[in-house]
Amino acid sequence: MSWLVRLSSVASLGAFLTGCTSLQPAGGVSPEVGSKVAFDVNDAGRVALGGTMGPEIAQVEGKVIERDTSGYLLSVSGIRLLRGGEQAWSGEQVRLRREYLSSAYTRHVSLGRSIALGAIGLGGFTAIMISQSLFGSGQPNDSIPSDTVITRLGRP
Secondary structure, three states: OHHHHHHHHHHHHHHHHHOEEEEEEOOOOOOOOOOEEEEEEOHHHHHHHHHHHOOOEEEEEEEEEEEOOOEEEEEEEEEEEOOOOEEEEEEEEEEEEHHHEEEEEEEEEEHHHHHHHHHHHHHHHHHHHHHOOOOOOOOOOOOOOOOOOOOOOOOO
16 A cells, blocks of 8 residues: 555656646746747748758747857757648757747746645545556455355365
């Protein structure tokens, strides 16, 4: 029984720590090195980056590796396309000049969504455990139903 409690606690904690994240506007603040960001790409950026990233790129997301006055070196985790598609990347480094970008967003953990995800996970786990009678009552079932006939064979 205690291993079930530990398992559900670890699962809930994992869901909480993984959490739900969302992109929020950076608000004119330049993203710091090491932060997870997304940049909207303008028309000049689509033309300049078309050969390396594709001509219909709308947004680039990744981790800032380096920042200087000319732009950013980004470890790209994914891109969003103008027509709604997405492509996952595996950390390829791309230099983005400031004049190619229009808006910046930073990725933040949403505490409310994380708590809701943890609660849903714990509730589902508990429902499965109850529906499968895996918790048990803790009492041995020694009682014999009243409609059961017991025949005892004695020795002759």
